Amino acid sequence: MSELDEQLRDFVRRGAVPVPHVPDLLERVAAGQRRHRRRQVAGLAAAACVVAGLGVAGVVLRPAGHDRVPNPAASPACGTVTIRATGVDPGDPGTGLPGGLVLVLDGPAARTCAIGSGVRITVGTGTSATTGTIPPTFAPVSLGVGQHASVHASWRNWCGEQSPAVRIDFPDGSATESELGRDVPACTDPATPSVLEFTTAQLTDVQGGGQRP
């Protein structure tokens, strides 16, 4: 231990160092504690506001229908209509008797679906596709929940793919699709488009039968 070390140790422990007079130090500390507590409370309140705000914002900004139970009233009425069965009458080219197409529909899940003007039936895809639309003159058939309906159309001169798909588009934007079997009308004139014409639609009873595609 050097003399300087001793001098330093002695001085820092017992040396004549002027001590500032701070008579209000206790009050200053108490005030500082109060400020600290206020800041803590304010911080907690701010954090709570942020959390609550994020929660509210999350609810408000959440996309409608996202992660929620679908509201049946908000969805298209015909959105749940499906093609239960299909039937094709190839016709007789020899006698000129046109073929026919029958589609059996299962009713909607929630609301009545109108089978009427604007409903479009399409068979096939691409350039060979043919379409028939229900005319405005046809009185709509109301297909209720749990009901079934049959849609009839005449169909002739099919030169497209074998086992084509059939699709029904409803005016509310929904659609349903199925595949037809190999029984399709004969191709009588490849240069002429296939003709599909709506004839009628009606409610029908289905006892679990019908031809599945």
Added chain:
Amino acid sequence: MDAEFAAFVAAKQNGLLRYGMLLTGGDPHTSADLAQETFLRLGRRWRHVRDVEHQDAYARRTMTRLWWTRSKRDRREQLRAETEERAGSEVGPAWESDVWAALQQLPPRQRAVLVLRYYEDCSEKEIAEVLGCRPGTVKSQASRGMASLRRLLGVDLLDGDLDDDLDGDNVGEVGV
């Protein structure tokens, strides 16, 4: 304020203010601020602090840590002041106490290391733990501080070697 803590503040404030004067090199305002901040820190952990065996040493170390942090934050100003102090030290003012005046001439970090070292008899490793820095930093600050003190006090360089002293163990405890 807790009555027990208020009594603690009242009893220890003079000792801590004096220690603050040592750390700050005689700045009464900064010393008062440091004492206040130290007591606030202790107050926040009073449940723990009141059970500490050596409350005085605990308070001094808290204050030293605060001063160390503040001096790091203001290092740019301190480096500028250090240059000015070196220039002024060549004049050789008449000091009432040579050691006190020499300590006042040191840069804050060097002074903090030396004060902690000689007040608490802390080893280099202990000082590093208190200040939250590397032992190498403590060693270099102490070495430079001692070299400056020797120069300011006109002490022969052969008088002692701080590096050897700093490797020693903590040997004592002094009240605030």
